[in-house]
Amino acid sequence: DTEVTQTPKHLVMGMTNKKSLKCEQHMGHRAMYWYKQKAKKPPELMFVYSYEKLSINESVPSRFSPECPNSSLLNLHLHALQPEDSALYLCASSRGSGQGNYEQFFGPGTRLTVL
């Protein structure tokens, strides 16, 4: 399997809901990422997990909570979101750290709408 998969494809939630986004890869990659992308803008890094440990948090509000249950899975738990959090949420993975291991492969994204 040479792809990063994400579920669900689309998600609509109210500001009081709790939901989770899921990402999976079976390429043996040891680094996984969450990005947020608004329309007509580049992806913005949110979190990086390296070898299942959170290594980068780009000052993301606590209503976004990442989790890496194992080396193949990455979750993003959502709670009390705001309408401005509506965006495409992209997951990516790469082989890991070190020279030559930075190539990131993106999943198809989850289109999130917060009402």
Next chain:
Amino acid sequence: GENVEQHPSTLSVQEGDSAVIKCTYSDSASNYFPWYKQELGKRPQLIIDIRSNVGEKKDQRIAVTLNKTAKHFSLHITETQPEDSAVYFCAACHDYKLSFGAGTTVTVRA
């Protein structure tokens, strides 16, 4: 932190002509420079990348050049085709952090 600037923001070319997109970066520690193509509603797809110890790389109609001294890198697409129409993002990477340029919307006119 890293700051990546990308120009132009839009580019319209006649089919068969060449397209050039230019990026500059600020962090001299960045050592990996990928280019992504993103079609409407799709994921960003890596089309070519270059590492800091290489000055030029080519893959069929796509080439990338890197000038580490001047901290700029460029994407060249030759013999453009309608399917090259998309948004292109350059990025600079240090450790795990990818910093993206603002993007270039390329339209290839038939």
